[in-house]
Amino acid sequence: MTREIFTALKTDQMFINFGPQHPSTHGVLRIALTVEGEVIIKAVPDVGFLHRGIEKLFEARNYSQALILTDRLDYVSAMPNNLAYCLAVERLAGIQPPLRAQYLRALVSELTRIASHLVFFGTFGVDMGAFTPFLYAFREREMVLDLFEMLCGGRLLYSYVRVGGVSADLPAGWTEKCREFITFFKPRLKDYDTLLSFNPIFRDRTETVGLISGARALSWGLSGPNLRASGPGYDVRKAEPYCVYDKLSFTVPTGKTGSCWDRYYCRMLEMGQSAEIVLQCLDALAKPELPPGEIMAKGVPKMLRPPAGAAYAHIEASRGDLGFYAVSDASPAPYRMHVRGPSFLNVAILQEILTGCKIADVVAVLGSFDIVLGEVDR
Amino acid sequence: MTEETIKTKFSEPIFNRSHGRLLMPETRYWPTRMWKSPWRLPTYRRGAAVMAGILSGGAAAAWLLGEAGPRVAPLYSLAERYALQQGVPLFLVATVWTLIKAAVLLAVPLVNALFAVWWERKISAHMQSRMGPMYVGWWHGALQTVADGIKLFIKEDIVPECADKFVHLLAPVVVIIPAIVAFAPIPFGRELVYADLDIGTVYVFAVSGVSVMGIIMAGWSSGNKFSLLGGLRSAAQLVSYELPRTFSVIPVIMLAGTLNLSAIAGLQAGYWGGLLPRWFIFYPVVGQVAFAVFLIASVAETNRIPFDIPEAESELVAGFNTEYSGMKFALFFLSEFAYVLLSCLLMAAFFFGGGQPPLPFLGFLPSWAWFLAKTLTLIFCFLWFRWTFPRFRVDRLMNFNWKFLLPVSLLNIAAAGVLIWLLS
């Protein structure tokens, strides 16, 4: 009898196009949802609406011109893109940047990590319906952008890290401003915890949603905070230190369950660690062993022609393991440049973990992965 | 760079010549400097002075105007006498009088929306270290809502191709009419009430419950899947939150022994020990729990964050009013703010003694001023919640209602019984 009622009540499935114009897809991602009531039974992410053919465009630029294309990949955190590209090209051409430039690179990539995670914090709050954290996050992000504007003239697309070093040294008064920001920023992290992290409604929505076990995260190729939230503490900064990360002391926060809340809180903790790294870099840059002005490797030609060959370099960008694979045929332009984007690989797991969620959870899961469509679609 | 060197380096900008100023890199608004000593900023001091001035000016104006309610009845008898002299039938006077009162009542939600939207925008902006609207109107964007209203008036009314045209048209009407009609038995001050119904409490809850029909109609008729989900969600949510909301008022009714709203407000006059007002919220445990449940359920009933599931912006785009534009959308908007005002008026009447002053020596201000002040404070609480909390999830919302709020409100009724037994 009960079964009869159940089958009699069986309703039609509904197909919902979640995006590309949906307000919380963080760009132009489309997820084709098949729902029954509020429960999702099938989810197919559809990427490619923002495809600009950047990998092909690399082949039509010389090495210094191609740098500005990397800014446009993950436009929320452009510094690490520059850095990964430059590391790959330097490995290809056998250039060793000076130590001061390496400290500056670590400094700016950590500041970018803070700025990028602040965007994540804000937009995740908006996805959850809390608008105030968004503006608090952007208040602090604006300070980082001010610092970058002072340093390299760009507020979003920096082109600061160059092949062989960085484009400019710290201007006068920058260090003090940066310290002022860090001292202001650390108590704000506690504010964020009060406002969002430990809000019962927020925890209720995120702690049991989008669970990913460590093995599954590894098998789907997740990286960055998304992977570390599930348990595996893989961080390129520790596993394969580039720049000066082996000289800096910091910890890599990891989560346990791989829920949305773990992914969120991993990023919160990472911001605190990044603030510490920034302070260490500032201390190191003030030392006399690293004289101001030594920011470019000697003898880097204007028109770089690396010997024929291939090189791969990867770094821990704000969203995970970002790699550049550069192939040279000894001409001024790269023969092939492949980008291993973390967001693109992170978005793939959506089709598996969205099944069985509610519609409201799509927003939570998608938001917690912190994808940037500029990099997913390239 | 000091300001002098900048000035010699840059000539005066073209656009800024008539108004405005340049912010040098050093004077950029970094919160580090602004927040360290806000009282040193002249704008901050001026703002504080203006706020104090508005408060004291408002109080002085209320004191000068005095009690409004008792002046209304003589006015009516004057009109009656004049009608008798002229030989006009009395029922005509009564009809015109009722119509005038209805027009005044109709103005309440409209004026409220104009003010409350502006207030919400300002409060939310300052909670987020922004400023909100600043240009329209002479002072801090005071006429921003008027401008928005005009924009909504002259906007094109778009009806989707696959919408059910008639229901689509009818839905905003079904939403707005109960929202206005529900104001009838609300006492805005002493003797300042449109219809002094003896079952006022039941009337308000019954009428305001009709609006959910309009929301379902809006969601269903829009021909949009997101709207449909929003409409159905709201049906579930509003119907279930009616229960704890009504149950939480039952202790008040038990203690007051009447359903008449002005009688409930009037019963809370007086002070315990000459200091603590005899408001229902100050009845030990029962009052506070009833207030908390009523507040939460009211926020849910008015579809505001953290309970704005029906129009959940980030999930359902805009829920049931996705496909509405222009004046139809404005009606939804209006009814939302009307319900916020209604809930706050009810709370002020039920739990905060209506027009009773909080301290004995503050009795020189008229009752409507106190009622208004309490209502505005409660509206501020609504805004405060909205701009602090994230949104519930649909199933959690239901869990919260059925497994927490409803049992608590039921227990509270039992506690009220115990309290009455102890008091008697």
Place this chain on the structure above:
Amino acid sequence: MKNYLSFVFEAFWNTLKGLWLTLKVLFLPAITVQYPTEKIVPYPRFRGMPAYDSEACIACGMCVRACPSRCIALANAVSSEGKRMPKIAWYTLDYGRCNFCGLCEESCPTKPKAVWHSLDYEAVFGTREEMVRRWKRGDDLWGTAHNSADAQFAAVTDQIHIQDVPVRK
């Protein structure tokens, strides 16, 4: 039961803490810049609208080669005996394609720079034509744009500048 009560209490307490935070910020000064009436002057390294000085330019073509989006073009002036001179005949820059990357400024060999990023960030154009600027010798920093209505090159008059003379390195 005890766990449940402590959970309820903790949830309630955390909620209150969140409310207290927003209330505190409510009484702190706002940090907004009221844009049209208040304008931020950027830091000296800011990369705003590229400006061009036709007198300083030696028409070497470094910027043309450096530009990643290929938005610069120039022609050398030719002397009466047919020799190319280190001066421009014309110089164009398409603001619509410009990346604001700063590579043209870095490659410019003259001192002071002939092409550089000013601090002007109010890049507003009424038409697409206005984005393509042309300079001849003697033109001002912002150049002239073609106007198809009267088929003339003329300085764009409704252009908004945060300041007239930008920083030059």
